[in-house]
Amino acid sequence: MIHYTPLSEFDIIEDDPSSYENNKIISLKGRTMKVQKMDDGNFQITQLLSTDPQDYLDTDFIPGTILSLQDFQE
Amino acid sequence: MRNEEEPNKEGQEDQSQAKALMQKIQQLGQSQVAQAPDSNIHILPIIGQIEGHVQLPPKNKTTKYEHLIPQIIAIEQNPKIEGLIVLLNTVGGDVEAGLAISEMIASLSKPSVSIVLGGGHSIGVPIAVATDYSYIVETATMTIHPVRMNGLVIGVPQTFEYMEKMQERVLDFVTSHSNIEEEKLKDLMFAKGNLTRDIGTNVIGDDAVKYGLINEVGGVSHAMKKLKEMIDSNKDQQSEGSMIQ
Structure with a gap:
């Protein structure tokens, strides 16, 4: 893999494998999003992955929204 | 129970x-x-690092090609979608993933417009020029520098040749999809004294247009207007075509 970027390698790569565990990509109500697991077990939306501009206006998927386990059971 | x-x-x-x-x-x-x-009109945000074959640590904001490429196919297939806006604020990333995304956008049959916001560095350059028409906001920059590599090198001449070819692929794509001359692009890429720790050039908004890399300086309203024009002319062509049949 060749990385073509003005950043140095040390800025990109880190050795801490635990950081991978708390970040997940999930699908909820037909939308794909990046979520981060919080200490209390809930998930917080960090990024919505969609090409439809209307999805970004949907109040249910604004980054920062906290998803509880109930949301996943629906 | x-x-x-x-x-x-x-x-x-x-x-x-x-x-x-x-x-x-x-x-x-x-x-x-x-x-x-x-x-x-759908949008394709390209932010942070462009992630290729290796997953990057979560501290990086990344754009994954396994997300983007199916989305581009979906945009091509969906008859309700008539145009695409590519939003770029990227620091570059994997060469092959970046070129893959660029080729996908360039081969889209629907009109596409890109806006470079903040930065469209390194491998962001071919993605920015891949669309039918490109915009850069006045304050945005694009860093053009040679492809480098870190780590262990086995066989210097072979590695050099491989890197050279990799760089050629990027240069070829950029020159064939924009108005910049190959010589000019190479000059910018190997210029000394512009970047403190590297050779290359930091091209700012107006200059990118002057060099022919980007079509025009402008933001969201310009891009939307241009895209709507292109969609309309596309429709006109299609209706003319069906009349002839």
């Missing part, structure tokens, strides 16, 4: 739905948020 559980579950669901409704009424003073009609 099961029969007893089910009504319970239903009750719970009703409760949570009622709760969500209450929240919405409290927040917005209404029970139903107005639904906008489906947009005929």
Whole structure:
């Protein structure tokens, strides 16, 4: 893999494998999003992955929204 | 047992739905948020690092090609989508993934416009020029520098040749999809004294247009206007074509 970027390698790569565990990509109500697991077990939306501009206006998927386990059971 | 559980579950669901409704009424003073009609223009945000074959640590904001490429196919296939806007604020990333995304955007049959916001560095350059028309905001920059590599090198001449070819692929794509001359692009890439720790050039908004890399300086309203024009002329062509048949 060749990385073509003005950043140095040390800025990109880190050795801490635990950081991978708390970040997940999930699908909820037909939308794909990046979520981060919080200490209390809930998930917080960090990024919505969609090409439809209307999805970004949907109040249910604004980054920062906290998803509880109930949301996943629906 | 099961029969007893089910009504319970239903009750719970009703409760949570009622709760969500209450929240919405409290927040917005209404029970139903107005639904906008489906947009005929879709957006492709390309942010942070472009992630290739290796997953990058989560501290990086990344754009993954396994997300983007199926989305581009979906945009091509969906008849309701008539145009695409590519939003770039990227620091570069994997060469092959970046070129893959560029080729996908370039081979799209629907009109596409890109806007470089903030930065469109390194491998962001071919993605920015891959669309039919490109915009850069005045304050945005694009860093053009040679492809480098870190780590162990086995066989210097072979590695050099490989890197040279890799760089050629990027240069070829950029020159064939923009108005910049190959010589000019190479000059910018190998210029000394512009970047403190590297050779290359930091091209700012107006200069990118002057060199022919980007079509025009402009932001969202310019891009939307241009895209709508292109969609309309596309429709005209199609209707003319069907009349001849």
